[in-house]
Amino acid sequence: MSQPTPSFYDLAWRWHFYAGLFVAPFMILLALTGIIYLFKPQLDPLLYDHLINVSPGHHRLSADDQLQRVQATYPQGHISQYLPPINPERSAQFVLSNAGRQLNVFINPYSGEVLGEQDAKLNLQAVARALHGELMIGTLGDRLVELAAGWGVVLVVSGLYLWWPRGQSAAGILWPRLSRRGRVLWRDLHAVTGFWGAALLLFMLISGMTWTGFWGKQYADLWNQFPAAMWNNVPQSDVEARTLNSAARQTVPWAMENTPMPVSGEHAEHMAHGAHTSGPAAPGITLQQVVDTASTRKVEPGYSITLLTTAQGVFTIAVFADDPRNDATLHVDQYTGEVLADVRWQHYSNVARATEMGVMLHEGKLFGSLNQIAILLICLMILLSSISGLVIWWKRRPKGGLGVPPLRHDLPTWKTGVVIILALAVAFPLVGASLIGVWLLDRLLLLVRSKPQHERAS
Template sequence: MKQPKVNFYNLAWRWHFYAGLFVAPFMVMLALTGVIYLFKPQLDPLMYGSLLNVPAGHHNVPADELLKRVKDAYPQATIKQYLPPVNAERSAQFVVLDAGNELNVFLDPYHGDILGEQDAKMNLQAVARAIHGELMIGTVGDRLVELAAGWGIVLVVSGVFLWWPRGQAAGILWPRLSSRGRVLWRDLHAVTGFWGAAFLLVMLLSGMTWTGFWGKQYAGVWNVFPDAMWNDMPKSDVEARSLNSATRQTVPWAMENTPMPMSGDHAEHMAHGGAQAGPAAPTISLQDVQDIAEQRKVEPGYSITFPTTATGVFTIAVFADDPRNDATLHVDQYTGDVLADVRWEHYGNVARATEMGVMLHEGKMFGVFNQIIVLLICLMILLSAVSGVVIWWKRRPQGKLGVPPLRHDLPKWKTAMVIMFALAVAFPLVGASLVVVWLLDRLLSRFNRQTESVSSSS
């Protein structure tokens, strides 16, 4: 009797299984930490109200006086950043490095009193962001998250193929709630996956733009500013991405691969092969820098990052909820000259689309409505991940992994290879891991065939 041929469905199911096995734990982690960070605007004032909230006053203490109060309170600390009050009822904030610890120090902008401090890397939102971006283990974690996001795209593509209607709507567009057991879980998984597929792709792709490997390559190809913008100033080898970290966002994504300008006469010396510059010694005041931000109408919520070397610059940056209000300004620490002032109108089309995607990803673009949409997506991700694991657990043979069987007379093998090759080219880490999984899969299949052969012969 001729063995029936198996189409691409069989292969897609197998790859969907492998992708789900790897991706599910990461999707749960990303969804949970994402929900925490999603509601940062609501959670922070509730959790840290004594640090963030102040009664509105009439006369602000100058930024330099606030800086002096912080230096007096932390004489051995390095001041890293200043965040002026966002509105009349919010505190001012300094980021300081003190004895190896990064602290957020909050002050009453009307009286200059220090309200308290917070561990900048171990508060709830910072931890959620660090886990979400790199599992709190640096570069290795970043690559794992990127790999999981790439495999998540494989999961979505293969899942949509498996879902594709084949003559019925029940269990396809809506779950059969009257069913029980594995059928119900299968419907919940398929229907949730379908309705959430497009949203999940947007979330995965917008999130991957921040990754250290794929995101950096993507920015290098698509995020290009005219050279003329940087021609009239000495440039360092340091990129603006150095101002961002796993726990703190300073400059917008569009600015990450742009060069940091250099300040003053030291810059000319360094640009012509001079020795390493010494420590920063700015001659303009912090209030001068804040005045520049206000004169140039930078949206409230901006930060001022201090220079760390004699060639460094003050950087005024706001990563705005509405990307059209993004601003990044580099200011000479000696003269107060604005060396660069980059806004939304300077971004290319891809950078604009990416910034919009990031803001949608973080639930900031359309306020509470955006937050609710992203919350629903996160809940759909959780339901899809949990239901997928339940389906696998109910289906798997006792004591075995339960990999979907693969027959070798696949008439659409070329189609599968084209799709997988396209994903491998678009996402190199996924491509490398696909080769590894394919080799392991072949070894496992060969081992199973040998085991079955031994068992049948005995």
């Protein structure tokens, strides 16, 4: 008599359980913080009307006059960025460090009145962004978010295997049986939402991982390349443009993160003659001249200008545009005003273009309110799927235990499952390492539990 074909359903369920228990809290947090950041364009003017909105005047003060007003108000402050008004009804903004705090300071560009300040790291949007990217705990949080995203891929793949119809009716598979109650209804909500949202969740996970510190950096180093000739005549430092970005603030586009920061020409000349290179910046051009350069080069409004910190530094004009085709990153020599680099959409590789488009879709910015509504629905689906999964687990868990799905210890090796794990290990090394670790621990537990009672007692 031939042996029956083994079923790997329980094994897939076990992996889905492990993935879900780890991932669900992260998915809930990421969905909630994502919704907050998604509606930044609507929330900021509502919450900070007195700081952001101004009445248009006939004459706008120069950027240098605005800078002097802010410096007079914060004489001990160190100003790091200037954000010109995005339109005639908006204030200008300076980012500065003062008494150990990083502040966003808003100024009326017509009257020169300093309108007030906002904690740059503890306002609603900055907190939402920092939680979303690194749980507000730095590198460890970044790695945990990356792990959760990678395990989210395991969750989707195993969930689709469990969902796959095995002779059942379409009810509970393609639509929930709303007439049912209790665990069955929660199971239907979880399975149906997970199925219809699977591709969308995978898109959100992968597009979000491009910003992570480990996988995202490797991805950028591999695919985000520019022609070497672009930098042939540009004196370069060993600092990358990614240093201009932080958990709470995005300055340069993703495509520019692994590009070198140039060195201002006069300083490079000093270096060639062995002159002393340390000391503060003493620029030969004004902030208004940098603004004029942005206007002459037709940089889209909404850009920022990163100011100087050292004698070799450059002014950086950057706009991370809602439509990536309007992205711009310009580095300007602080002594001569020469534009050392001017990188736009047409310079990006095809992978960088696809990634930037994916990021803007992820953030709900590419197609205006339509994109926002679509991402909101995805976030709500993620919340429903995560919460329903936790409810199912809570309802079926045994008292005093986690309720790990049981598994036969005599199953043969699941070749398809092994291939999937190996593929994930290659594609996402950090996730692959954790997958192998959990798999080894799970096999050990199964071996211990499969031993006869007298063997364990001895």
